Amino acid sequence: ENSRPLNFIEQIITDDLESGKTQRVVTRFPPEPNGYLHIGHAKSICLNFGLAQRFGGECNLRFDDTNPAKEDQEYIDSIRRDVEWLGFKIGEPASPNVFFASSYFDKLYDWAITLIKEGKAYVCGLSPDEAREYRGTLTAPGKNSPFRDRSVEENLTEFEKMRDGVYDEGACVLRAKIDMAAGNINLRDPILYRIRKQSHHQTGDKWCIYPTYDYAHGQEDAIEGVTHSICTLEFADHRPLYDWLIENLPVPSQPTQYEFARLELNYTVTSKRKLKQLVDENYVDAWDDPRMPTISGMRRRGYSAASLRNFCELIGVTKSASTVDVGMLEYAVRDDLNANAPRAMCVLSPLKIVITNFAEQTAESSLMVTQPMHPNKPEMGERKIPFTSEIYIDRADFTEDTTLSRKKFKRLVSGEYVRLRGASVIKAESVEKDENGEIVTVNCTLVPDTIGSNPPEGIKPRGVIHWVSAQNCVDCEVRLYDRLFNDEAPDAGGKNFLDCINPDSLVIVSGAKAEASLSSAEIGTAYQFEREGYFTLDSRYSTDGKFVFNRTIGLKDNWAN
Numbered sequence: 001e002n003s004r005p006l007n008f009i010e011q012i013i014t015d016d017l018e019s020g021k022t023q024r025v026v027t028r029f030p031p032e033p034n035g036y037l038h039i040g041h042a043k044s045i046c047l048n049f050g051l052a053q054r055f056g057g058e059c060n061l062r063f064d065d066t067n068p069a070k071e072d073q074e075y076i077d078s079i080r081r082d083v084e085w086l087g088f089k090i091g092e093p094a095s096p097n098v099f100f101a102s103s104y105f106d107k108l109y110d111w112a113i114t115l116i117k118e119g120k121a122y123v124c125g126l127s128p129d130e131a132r133e134y135r136g137t138l139t140a141p142g143k144n145s146p147f148r149d150r151s152v153e154e155n156l157t158e159f160e161k162m163r164d165g166v167y168d169e170g171a172c173v174l175r176a177k178i179d180m181a182a183g184n185i186n187l188r189d190p191i192l193y194r195i196r197k198q199s200h201h202q203t204g205d206k207w208c209i210y211p212t213y214d215y216a217h218g219q220e221d222a223i224e225g226v227t228h229s230i231c232t233l234e235f236a237d238h239r240p241l242y243d244w245l246i247e248n249l250p251v252p253s254q255p256t257q258y259e260f261a262r263l264e265l266n267y268t269v270t271s272k273r274k275l276k277q278l279v280d281e282n283y284v285d286a287w288d289d290p291r292m293p294t295i296s297g298m299r300r301r302g303y304s305a306a307s308l309r310n311f312c313e314l315i316g317v318t319k320s321a322s323t324v325d326v327g328m329l330e331y332a333v334r335d336d337l338n339a340n341a342p343r344a345m346c347v348l349s350p351l352k353i354v355i356t357n358f359a360e361q362t363a364e365s366s367l368m369v370t371q372p373m374h375p376n377k378p379e380m381g382e383r384k385i386p387f388t389s390e391i392y393i394d395r396a397d398f399t400e401d402t403t404l405s406r407k408k409f410k411r412l413v414s415g416e417y418v419r420l421r422g423a424s425v426i427k428a429e430s431v432e433k434d435e436n437g438e439i440v441t442v443n444c445t446l447v448p449d450t451i452g453s454n455p456p457e458g459i460k461p462r463g464v465i466h467w468v469s470a471q472n473c474v475d476c477e478v479r480l481y482d483r484l485f486n487d488e489a490p491d492a493g494g495k496n497f498l499d500c501i502n503p504d505s506l507v508i509v510s511g512a513k514a515e516a517s518l519s520s521a522e523i524g525t526a527y528q529f530e531r532e533g534y535f536t537l538d539s540r541y542s543t544d545g546k547f548v549f550n551r552t553i554g555l556k557d558n559w560a561n
C-alpha cells in the first residue's frame, strides 16, 4: 500500500509535516445522520481514517447534526456500526474521537454574537423569495438587503428574539455581512442561522435556531483541531467563506479545506435522498437490502470490509470527477472472496440421483468423504461430507442428449461417466420420468474405488460436478441478486432513476439443497458454493432454523454476456 505514489492529499500532508505547518494530522469524517452510509461514504471514511493511520494522527467521527428535521438516532447507530465494521476504531460514545456538531451549539451561538458585535452579521427579514431576488445571479451582482445596516444593538436584540422563539420559521435569518457584489455567490451575505421549530435528537428543545452547514463546518473543524478538512468538489466554491469565517472568528486552530472528487459508480445511485426513497417506497426491503449500495447492504450481501477498503485504495483519490465502473467494485469483492471464502457445495435446482450399487460396492450405507475448506489454504482445514446412495445434482448438470460433444458438455450424460467432486465416478444408467415427461430420478452406478483415485483405463469422466447427499443435507432458500438498475446512469440526464430499476434484480430460489456442514454456517461468513458463486447467510431472513443464502456475487464477471 505504501509503495504506490502519494495521492495529492498525502502529498500536501507530507509537505505540511515537513514544513512544520502541521505537527500532527487530524482529519474528520462528518456524516449528517439523515440516512445510512453508502459506498461513496466508504471512500471518504477510508480516505480520512486512512490518512490518520498513515501519518500517525487521528480521525474524528463527527455527526454533522445541524438540521434536526431529517435526522434520527437510528442513523447515528447505523453510522457508528458501519464505520467500525469497515475496520476503523472509533471507541465508545464518550471517547474523544466521536463528536456531535450539536455539542458546539453554545460556542457557535457565542461566535455569532461576536460577529454581530463587530458589525459582521445581521438579522435579515427578507422572505426567501425576496432574498433570492436580492442575491443576484452568476452574471449580475446582488443588492444589499434593507436590513443590512441595522445597528449592532438592534441585531443583538433581534438575534436574541430569534433564539427565544419569538419569530416563526422563515421569518428571519442571521446573515454574514460580506459582499453582495462578490463574484462568488457564497460570499453574498450567506445565511448563518435559520429558525427551525424542531426538537433535536441530542439537544431536545433547547434550540429553535440552527446553524447552517457553511457557518458550522469550519468552526467545528477548528474546535476539534482538525488540520486537513477534506470534502468533495462541490464545496470548492464554499472555501472562501470557510476561510472568511476562520479569519473573522476567535477560533482555537486554523484548519484548511481541501476538495477531492466524489465517488460516482455506474449502474448505481449514491444519494441518501434517493436511497431513502427506494426504502420508503418499498422498492427494496430496507436500507440494508443486499441490492443497496449502502455499507450495511453490502455487508448483508456478503461483501467483506477488506474488499471495500481494497476497492477504495484501487480507485484512488483525485481532483477530477469521473465515474467508476461498478465492475471494479465487483472485482475487488470477488478477488477477496476467492482468496478467503471457505468452499462448500449447494445444489440450487436439485435432481435426484440414485446410486443403485452403492451398498454393494462400498460395503456401507453411507460414507464420509473429506474436502479441503479451501483448495490453496490447507491451514483452513477440512470438512467432512456424507456420501450416500441418494444424492442431488443440479438439473443443468444432466442431459439425455448423447450428441453433445465432450468439450461442450462436461457434465453427466446418459450412458456416460462424470466425477462427483471429492467422491466417486458415476455412470448414468437410466432415467425415471413423471407424467409430464420431466426427469425425476437418474439411476446411476458408481465405479468402485474411485474416491481420490482415477478410474480404470477406458472410463473417461466428462467432468467434475458438485452434489449433496439427499439423506443428509440442509434445505435452504437462495436469493440471487443482479444489479438494482439496468441503466448505466440511472441518475443522469433528466431520467427518473425509479424507471431504471431492474425488474430481475432479485430471484428467489426455494428448495435448494446444501451440504450438511452448512448447518453450522454463520452470519458474516461468506462461502464459495462450488461452480455457483459466493454466498452468505442472510442476516434478516435466516431465523429459527431457516437457511436463506444471499448470492454475494458470481464466480466470473459475466455481466457482459
Ligand code: ATP
Pocket: 029, 030, 031, 032, 033, 039, 040, 041, 043, 044, 230, 231, 232, 261, 262, 263, 264, 270, 271, 272, 273
Ligand atoms: P449524499 O449526497 O449521499 O446525501 P452527503 O455528502 O450529503 O451525501 P454527508 O453525510 O454530508 O452526506 O457525507 C459525509 C461525508 O461523506 C462528507 O464529507 C462527504 O463529502 C462524503 N461523501 C458523501 N458522498 C460521497 C461520495 N459519493 N464520494 C466521496 N465522499 C462522499
Ligand code: MG
Pocket: 032
Ligand atoms: Mg452533506
Ligand code: MG
Pocket: 272
Ligand atoms: Mg446530500
